Amino acid sequence: MESMTGFGKGVFQSDNYTITVYAKSLNSKYLDISLKLPKRYTFLEERIRKFVSQEFKRGKIEIQVKCVGTDLSQKEVLIDIELARNLKTSLTRLKSELGFEDPLTFSDFLKFREYLLLEEKEEELDKLWEEIYPPLNEALKALKASRLKEGENLKNVLKIYLEKLKDETLQIEKLKEKAIKDSKEKLKGRIDKLFKEFNLREIDENRFYQELVYLLDKIDFTEELDRLKVHIFHFENTMEEEDCGKKLDFICQEMFREINTLSNKAQSSEISIIAVKIKELIEKLREQIQNIA
Structure with a gap:
């Protein structure tokens, strides 16, 4: 017999970062899974849900993932050069036709942020899964033991x-x-x-x-x-x-x-x-x- 209430925690630590997963379970008529994930792992949401549903059949399961470290927040600045070039041409023509005397500056471009993108460095899903699987599996096992x-x-x-x-x-x-x-x-x-x-x-x-x-x-x-x-x-x-x-x-x-x-x-x-x-x-x-x- 298994209760629907319980708690579990899993931790994975490398030289540069620590991933902690908290798993909490409450009463529910059906299986209800809610996830709180860092942006880095949002692409794994469906895989995590499937993994949890293989272990539990009923209960409101809340999974929270926390990451602390230096290698987990790398970002790249991606510039859409073609869009920026077209934007410059349009602003130059607009300046000429309307008779603006001030020269174009970089701040003028920042008003049109559609061409400037900040994105997390793309990672392969399998690599991300390898990072999160150990603490997630540990947390779910602890949760199962708690419920039992x-x-x-x-x-x-x-x-x-x-x-x-x-x-x-x-x-x-x-x-x-x-x-x-x-x-x-x-x-x-x-x-x-x-x-x-x-x-x-x-x-x-x-x-x-x-x-x-x-x-x-x-x-x-x-x-x-x-x-x-x-x-x-x-x-x-x-x-x-x-x-x-x-x-x-x-x-x-x-x-x-x-x-x-x-x-x-x-x-x-x-x-x-x-x-x-x-x-x-x-x-x-x-x-x-x-x-x-």
Whole structure:
């Protein structure tokens, strides 16, 4: 089991520069990768995203890269000579036609910066990747270890809640026969009272028994209890799977649906109290599951 929260750090140091990568992970329904890269490594954005997505399936992953050194900020001044020459010709003609007396200076050219370009020295992508891969890989491994460690803690918490859930479900199992018997007796008493009160003599027996079967089915919560136990068993097994967060959340929804229907059918104050406890436990399970990848 893997948590979606964690932190990792990786450092690569050469004689002239140091690259530090920070990797942080938070909760998210999906995989959401955000990058903060120095300009030098912006061309590697897609490659970094792909690399991260191979290691993680869920969570908001924030990757920050910091560089300190002398060899990482080399720039070249690139001059578009042809554009500058055309600009000079146009400015000279404009000066002549408008009668300007001041001579052209370099500051006049700087007003038209389109022809003057400052660019980082172009590097091969593979070389850039060789620089950033070691600290990135180290940071992601540390992040994975952090998430797995936190995941084990979460699993232990889930197991505690699950054992309590089993105990409460067992209490309902013990009360089931008595609760169903009591409900049937109440139903029988209501039917007898109706017959006496309204002096019913002629009834449609087929319709009567159809309605009786329907009412008896409404007070029998055996199926709901059995399905609840199946979901608990399924939950326990699913905790051992990878990337189980979404599946566990779905199982919790199903458990909540079953205990809600069961409580309505049971018409028992004792079972209603236990059902409230079970709902609270399911909610606690869901709170923890929001952190699971």
